Amino acid sequence: MKGKKVLHIVSVSFSLRYFIGNQFHYFKERGYEFHVACSPSDELVSLSKEFGFEAFPVPILRSISPVQDIITIAKIYRYIRRENFDIVIAHSPKGGLLGMISGYLARVPKRIYFRHGLVFETAVGFSRKLLINIERITAAFSHCIVNVSPSIIESSNNLKLNPPHKNVLLGNGTCNGIDVNRFVHRRVHSDFTVTTIGFVGRLCKDKGIYELIGAWILLRKEYPALRLLLVGPLDERDKLDTAITDQIYADPAIEYVGEVDDTSPYYNSMDIFVLPSYREGFPTVTLEASASGLPVVTTRVTGCIDSIREQETGIYADNTIVGIYHALKFYIDHPGIAQQHGINGRAFVCANFSEEEVYQEIENELLS
Structure with missing residues (x-):
């Protein structure tokens, strides 16, 4: 049975290994088809070959740039309509904002925003208010929000970033899990000292x-x-x-x-x-x-x-x-x-x- 067609949207390719990583291999074996919309880079090309996803290079600037952001939304919208995705998953504040708006306009059946953190926690003044409102706008265009930890859910509820029923927590938290075979546990030594x-x-x-x-x-x-x-x-x-x-x-x-x-x-x-x-x-x-x-x-x-x-x-x-x-x-x-x-x-x-x-x-x- 063929799996669903999924588009991930991230700002920078560096995030892909940590936000998704081996998920690409795991779900591809189960019949899913993955595409990634991301700012263009040589790393994006190499990761697409390593993990077997279809890359769609498109500028996703971390800073607010109204003209470029509108252009990017239009490009992602057209790509979604052309490829007919079942699910759009967006990551990070800026990728989330542009991705969820694009997905909403294209009427994607399931739109998921991964809230990997609260960047406004160390911001002050106007910057803090702007970042909080961006989170609220992104959440409004999402069907559900995956909060990567219980404390993120608590903060999100306290700040009323979205209706509580939209919040999802995967198990005890995290977004991608740990490859426990890659991280080797050292032997226990009776004469162990901290160096x-x-x-x-x-x-x-x-x-x-x-x-x-x-x-x-x-x-x-x-x-x-x-x-x-x-x-x-x-x-x-x-x-x-x-x-x-x-x-x-x-x-x-x-x-x-x-x-x-x-x-x-x-x-x-x-x-x-x-x-x-x-x-x-x-x-x-x-x-x-x-x-x-x-x-x-x-x-x-x-x-x-x-x-x-x-x-x-x-x-x-x-x-x-x-x-x-x-x-x-x-x-x-x-x-x-x-x-x-x-x-x-x-x-x-x-x-x-x-x-x-x-x-x-x-x-x-x-x-x-």
């Missing part, structure tokens, strides 16, 4: 990099042999001060890897994982770290609060230098607890966030 703290993600203010580097300076004074491993790109939209980047480059105990295609091997070079973020939708990196057997230090903010079990797979820290310092120091001084939390984390992810579990939810809740 490396690790971070994976964009290096920017919202991810708490200022606080992390501040905490790192304090820790280095007490533990001279300690290393810090940073994996991820420098964010061009939320740039770090030159003083911080200079410090990262100059410190011989900090290894800055930059952006990589596959993060999985790097977790095995870490002993503690830290994500001191100010906002998330559902941080996939904490699940990847837990799947790799790492204890996690993160913050009590939207998304992050759903990604660990406190004092079982990780611990929370305040969004301050001192708070992050004390949380990391606890694991350094208690390696047995750190190791046990890593073991618990692997079991937690396998039981609740494996790709197979999430993909079954996606088919039952969204594609059927």
Whole structure:
């Protein structure tokens, strides 16, 4: 029996591996046909070959550009009408806005918006109001909204972004699940000690990099042999001060890897994982770290609060230098607890966030 024809809409091709990834292979085997509308890039072409989807390059600017946005809506509308999609799924605030409007105008039978986070949480003034209203408009043109964590649903309801009956949560959260076979759990050692703290993600203010580097300076004074491993790109939209980047480059105990295609091997070079973020939708990196057997230090903010079990797979820290310092120091001084939390984390992810579990939810809740 032939599956349905689905169009995903994203702003940038970088998101595809994390928002959808192996779903392309899984559902293609079950008869579904996937297309992707996305800003043009060489990466989009290579990903279309890797994952077997039909690419439709179209400019989807992250900034508000009324003329270009109207042109893009018209192009997506015509593409939808030509291909006759059963389902349109849009991701991110801008991709969601243009995708849901296009899908509505083309009268697509099922329009789904993935709310991966609340970008306005760290915005103020007019920018915050604008971003909140964009969420409301996008939701109005959607049949349902997949919120990637329970705390995103709570915030969405508090802010009245959409009627509660439109909200969907896939299992315990996340948008794509974790390939638990790709993230290898290290062996347990009786003489385990913490030598490396690790971070994976964009290096920017919202991810708490200022606080992390501040905490790192304090820790280095007490533990001279300690290393810090940073994996991820420098964010061009939320740039770090030159003083911080200079410090990262100059410190011989900090290894800055930059952006990589596959993060999985790097977790095995870490002993503690830290994500001191100010906002998330559902941080996939904490699940990847837990799947790799790492204890996690993160913050009590939207998304992050759903990604660990406190004092079982990780611990929370305040969004301050001192708070992050004390949380990391606890694991350094208690390696047995750190190791046990890593073991618990692997079991937690396998039981609740494996790709197979999430993909079954996606088919039952969204594609059927």
